[in-house]
Amino acid sequence: xxxMLVLGAGTAGTTVxxxxxxxxxxxxxxITIVDQDAVxxxxxxxxxxxxxxxxxxxxxxxxERFIPPGVExxxxxxxxxxxxxxxxxxxxxxVLDYDQLVIATGVTPRPDxxxxxxxxxxxxxxxxxxxxxxxxxxxxxxxxxxxxxxVVHITELPIKCPVAPLEFxxxxxxxxxxxxxxxxxxxxxxxxxxxxxxxxxxSARLGGMLDERGIVLETDFMIERVDPSAKTLVSYDEREIxxxxxxxxxxxxxxxxxxRSGLGDExxxxxxxxxxxxxxxxxxxxxxxxxxxLPISKAGSTAHFSIExxxxxxxxHVKGEPMTAAFDGHANCFVEAGxxxxxxxxxxxxxxxLPGKYPLPVVGPFSLLExxxxxxxxxxxxxxxxxxxxxxxxxxxxxxxxTTAGKTREEVSQ
Amino acid sequence: MTLATMNGQDVHVDDEGFLTEYDxxxxxxxxxxxxxxGIELTDAHMNVLEFLRADYKEQGETATLRRVTTMxxxxxxxxxxxxxxxxxxxxxxxxxxxxxxxxx
Numbered sequence: 332x333x334x335m336l337v338l339g340a341g342t343a344g345t346t347v348x349x350x351x352x353x354x355x356x357x358x359x360x361x362i363t364i365v366d367q368d369a370v371x372x373x374x375x376x377x378x379x380x381x382x383x384x385x386x387x388x389x390x391x392x393x394x395e396r397f398i399p400p401g402v403e404x405x406x407x408x409x410x411x412x413x414x415x416x417x418x419x420x421x422x423x424x425x426v427l428d429y430d431q432l433v434i435a436t437g438v439t440p441r442p443d444x445x446x447x448x449x450x451x452x453x454x455x456x457x458x459x460x461x462x463x464x465x466x467x468x469x470x471x472x473x474x475x476x477x478x479x480x481x482v483v484h485i486t487e488l489p490i491k492c493p494v495a496p497l498e499f500x501x502x503x504x505x506x507x508x509x510x511x512x513x514x515x516x517x518x519x520x521x522x523x524x525x526x527x528x529x530x531x532x533x534s535a536r537l538g539g540m541l542d543e544r545g546i547v548l549e550t551d552f553m554i555e556r557v558d559p560s561a562k563t564l565v566s567y568d569e570r571e572i573x574x575x576x577x578x579x580x581x582x583x584x585x586x587x588x589x590x591r592s593g594l595g596d597e598x599x600x601x602x603x604x605x606x607x608x609x610x611x612x613x614x615x616x617x618x619x620x621x622x623x624x625l626p627i628s629k630a631g632s633t634a635h636f637s638i639e640x641x642x643x644x645x646x647x648h649v650k651g652e653p654m655t656a657a658f659d660g661h662a663n664c665f666v667e668a669g670x671x672x673x674x675x676x677x678x679x680x681x682x683x684x685l686p687g688k689y690p691l692p693v694v695g696p697f698s699l700l701e702x703x704x705x706x707x708x709x710x711x712x713x714x715x716x717x718x719x720x721x722x723x724x725x726x727x728x729x730x731x732x733x734t735t736a737g738k739t740r741e742e743v744s745q
Numbered sequence: 746m747t748l749a750t751m752n753g754q755d756v757h758v759d760d761e762g763f764l765t766e767y768d769x770x771x772x773x774x775x776x777x778x779x780x781x782x783g784i785e786l787t788d789a790h791m792n793v794l795e796f797l798r799a800d801y802k803e804q805g806e807t808a809t810l811r812r813v814t815t816m817x818x819x820x821x822x823x824x825x826x827x828x829x830x831x832x833x834x835x836x837x838x839x840x841x842x843x844x845x846x847x848x849x
Contacts, residue, residue, distance in 0.1 A: 487811065525831070529846065551831055553810065555822065567825040597815040626806065626846060 333360050333649075336419060336429035338409055339586075340366035340394045342374070342722070343620025343634040344435030348402045349724025350642035355649075362402045363427060365419070369394055369406060372463060373717055375631065378495050378667070380466035381473055382506045387463055389714075397722045409436070412592040414613050430615065431649060434589065434601055437621040438491060438629060440465075442581040445486055447557035456562060457577045460499060461491065469578065473506070478515030479575030481507075484564060485522045486554055487582045488529075489598075491621060491629045494676065496520070496580050497527060497537055498667040503578075504544045505669030521549040521564065521572055530683035533676055536700050540668065583629065585622055600624040605680070606657035608641050609648070617641065627660040627680060635721055636661040639731035661733040663689070665710035673706035675699050677733065685738040690729050692737025699738065751777050763837065763844055767801070770841030778839045790827050790839070793819050797840040807837045807845040 376390035407421035527538035585599030601618035644654035660680030796817035
């Protein structure tokens with residue numbers, strides 16, 4: 332028997348085993364998936380917890396519910412991968428051998444990497460919302476907050492769902508208006524980028540939305556440290572930004588075992604071929620989802636589209652045949668704008684987000700780069716689709732590769 | 746893609762003035778590019794530029810600040826001293842490499 336070993340039972344790992352189990356002969360291939368805990372989080376839901384839109388219970392499910400028959404789920408913490416011996420060692424002493432390894436352990440916010448962040452103000456006036464604990468703590472803080480300077484901050488790119496901090500700012504603006512205290516709040520968005528977003532057209536559009544909402548944009552801010560006693564962010568070039576309430580997105584890093592195993596880059600992500608997800612160093616190791624070093628958004632949609640092609644390629648690869656499907660970096664994301672509206676972005680390695688309709692040209696029903704109610708409902712319907720369609724590896728009615736049909740470049744100059 | 750003349754030679758640049766041909770770069774050109782943005786090159790600058798050039802050749806992408814710090818060994822604070830305000834962009838410009846993409 333051969334074994335496909337998948338590390339991490341999050342969005343990417345779970346989708347991989349669901350896609351591959353039906354494609355690999357059960358008499359020939361065992362599939363084992365490892366995770367350090369038993370609970371699957373719907374991570375896109377974190378954004379809505381601080382505003383009370385989603386309860387924590389709505390966005391967690393037991394992992395085992397999404398693991399198909401014929402796949403063994405092992406709970407344990409990964410200690411090290413030994414590529415030359417083709418084994419993975421867990422911290423409890425278990426040793427798992429493999430013929431093909433798929434690393435899907437994602438990235439994790441690491442507030443400990445910024446001096447001063449996790450000191451005495453952590454979870455008092457400094458919060459994150461990329462963890463369930465953080466989102467719940469922030470919900471409680473926001474419910475009783477009386478106003479002041481609310482600073483939304485990105486430490487460093489790349490991060491998971493790079494539009495989520497902007498969405499947080501838009502939703503916070505709407506939330507504070509509803510609470511009737513928006514006029515007592517100075518809302519500031521701090522980014523290491525030179526605009527609201529990287530890609531020019533989306534950046535201009537989203538930057539305009541910050542303006543309309545009276546949200547101050549601070550660009551090119553590379554944080555060196557937090558001064559918790561003075562309640563300021565301090566940059567490498569000695570700019571200071573004071574806050575009363577800080578909502579920060581810490582640097583995102585891959586798992587420590589990736590570094591310990593000598594498989595990671597400077598952020599513990601695994602260098603892979605950007606079209607096939609195969610490790611640049613080992614021809615029996617792949618990295619999927621956020622754990623890979625792909626030059627595109629770390630997002631569930633990227634994982635979803637890339638795994639469609641990965642699954643197709645993988646069955647050829649294990650037979651010694653060439654991999655012919657090539658991932659194009661396709662990603663899309665709904666961007667909540669507040670007040671029941673959302674935008675949609677659709678892009679890949681080569682084409683930036685453009686205005687238009689999606690997935691069908693002209694018809695939509697979703698509008699690209701434009702705030703509509705349909706997009707907002709699309710975003711919320713996605714929670715259902717995540718649990719029921721995406722994780723079980725069923726096909727979403729969306730093509731894996733990006734298309735420019737239905738998109739326009741005319742508005743580029745606006 | 747347009748042609749610009751620097752130090753008496755034609756070089757290919759994009760619309761922001763970043764060199765688009767890896768092999769058109771040399772140390773003399775680096776001095777000129779640096780002078781364009783008000784930087785006088787020292788050995789400390791050159792160490793960073795050499796790392797960026799070598800890393801790009803291997804990786805096919807311009808290194809991020811973090812990569813220059815962790816793999817190239819120059820502290821971020823020092824990068825801000827050498828290439829004030831926008832080190833990632835300025836380093837890439839002087840090293841004749843594409844502007845680093847914020848991975849989004």
